[in-house]
Amino acid sequence: MTPEKKIIDRVALDKLYESLKAAGNKMFAPVFRNEQTDFEYNPNASEISYNHIQTTQSVKNTVFPKIENLFRFESSQKGVDLLNIDFTKVPRVVVWNAHPCDAAAFSALDSVFNWDFKDEIYNSRREKLAVIGMSCIKADENCFCTSVDLNPGSVKGSDILLTPLANGTYLAEILTEQGKAIADANASLFTASNGENKEEVLAKVEKQFDHSKVTENLANGFENPFWHEFSLRCIGCGACAYVCPICTCFDIQDESKAGNGRRLRCWDSCGFGLFTLHTSGHNPREIQSQRWRQRVMHKFSYQPDRNEFIGCVGCGRCSRACPVDMNILEQLVALEKLEVAK
C-alpha cells in the first residue's frame, strides 16, 4: 500500500497504547527496571520508556520465546500419545516502541524460520504480531545500523513507524494494511500531517564499515590468525546470542515425569562448547576462537550467501551485553581492513 503520514501527540499516543491493550492485544513495550531498559508484556502506559537508546534484549521473544512448548506427550501401556498444542490460540501481540533495528530483524527471522521447513509455530505467532516502530533520535558508540543498510528512521518491518518531532508530537508513517487497520480503528487520535520532515530529527549514525568488504574478506579469512588473537578474551557465554535480535539457534529439551511431559524449544548459542559436541566426543569447534569465528561468519558470510540478508541489524546489543568487551563493531572494522590472501 502507499504509505500515509499522520501526526499523533503524546497524550494521544498513550491513548493509542491503552486502546490496543483494551482491544485484547498483549503489548510488548520497553520499561526501565532493575537499572536497565527492557521489554515487558503489558506494562502501564505511564511505565513505558521513550528516552532510552537501546533495550537490553531484543523483541525476538515475541515470536521466538526463550522457551516454547512444542507438544506434550503421555505414555501408557499402549504406547506414547503426542498431544499437539493449539497454536491458533496464541495471543495477538503488539510490539510497541521498537527501534528500526528491531523491526527490521523480523524479516531475517521470517527467512530463517521459512527457509526450508515452514515453522508453523513461529508463523502462527508472527501472523498475530503488529510492530509499532519508533525512529531513533539518539544513538551511542555501539550503534551501527547505517553500516548494515539500515538507518535510525528505517521503515522496514514496522506496520506504523513513529518519529518524535521537535515540537513534541510524533510523525506516524502508516506503512502496511495492518498499520492502516490500527490507525483507522483509532482515527480520532491522529491529525493530518503537514509535510513534517523526519530526517532532521533522526540520530546521526556514521557509517563505520563496508559490509560487502567484510563478507569478501571472510570468504578468504577462515584460517586467518585474526580469530585466535581477537577471541582469546571471549569466555564463551551466550550473552551475545541471547540479546541478538537475529540469533535463532535453539536446543530441544524434554521434560517429563513418569513418562508424561512436554518437549521444549530453548534458546541456544554457538558460543557454547556443547553446541557442536558430537556423541563420539569429537567437537568440530573445539576451541573458543572457532566458535567466535562461526558467530561472525554466520552473520556476515553464510547468511548473506545463502539467505541473502546480513545477520546483523547493527543494534549493538551484543557489544553492550558482553562481560569481556568483545565489541562486534571493533571486530567488523578490523575485518574490513584485514589483509587476506585470495
Added chain:
Amino acid sequence: MDNLRQKAKELLESKTVNLVIGYENGTNGKARAVFITDPEKTGKLIYDERCKQNLAVYLNKHEVKHYGKIAIVAPLMVMRSILVLVSECQVKKENIVALGIGEDGSLLDFPSLEVVEKYVAKIPLGNPQSDQEILDKLNAMTMEQRRAFWQNELERCFKCYACRAACPMCYCLRCTVECNQPQWISAPAHPLGNLEWHMLRTMHLTGRCVSCGDCGRACPLNIPIHLLTMQQAEEAFHMFGVRAGTSMKAESALSTYKPDDKENFIL
C-alpha cells in the same frame, strides 16, 4: 604502571614466561583483558579502578594453557583464585607468575606462589562492604520474603551462563546442568529451571568462591547472583573455618570429612 610494564617486558624477554595476561584499554572507556606475547607490546598494560574482571578465569582455558608458563596481573581476587586453582590441581604452580597488585595499585614482588600465600594470609578477607550490606538486609528478611526476592530476580534469567563463564572456579568440562543421562536439573530457562541452576551453582561453589563478584558483573540482565555465592562463602567460613583462596593445600569445605565437623545444620 611503569613497573608493571617493565616487569612484564623482562619476563617475556628472558622467556621466563610465554604469555602475559593483564588489562588494557578496551572500547568505549572500558578496561578489558589483554594477552601479550611480544615484549614490545607490554606498553598496552594498564591497571586502574576499571580493572575488575577476574583474569584467573583464563588460566584454565585450553588455548591459554597451550602457552605454558604464564604471568598474570593479579589483584587480590586473582591471587586467591590462583591459589584455589592450584589447590584443586587445575593449574601447575610452576607455570604461573603472579604480577601482584597491592591495594594501593602498586606492583608487588612475588617470586613464588608461596609468597602469595603469605601475602593473602595478612589481609582480612570477607565480602566487599557494599555487597555485605545488601546481604545483611536479605538475611534480616523472613524466609518467605527472601524466597520472593530471589524468585523475582531469577525468573528473568535466560540461561546465557555468563555467570558460569566468568567464574574461574566454574571450570567443569561438563557442567551438571548439561548432563542429561539422567537430567539432574531442569535445563530450560523457566522459573523452576532457573532456581535449580543457580542453587546448584551456589552449592558447587561453597567454600570455593573468592567473592570477586564477577558472576554478578557478567550478568547481562543485572541479576545480583554474586550475592548467592558470597553468602555461601560466609556460611562456609562460619561452619568450617574455611576461606577459599588462602592456601595451595586447602581442603574443600564440602568434600572433606573431618571428625570434628559441625553437624548442627543437619535437620
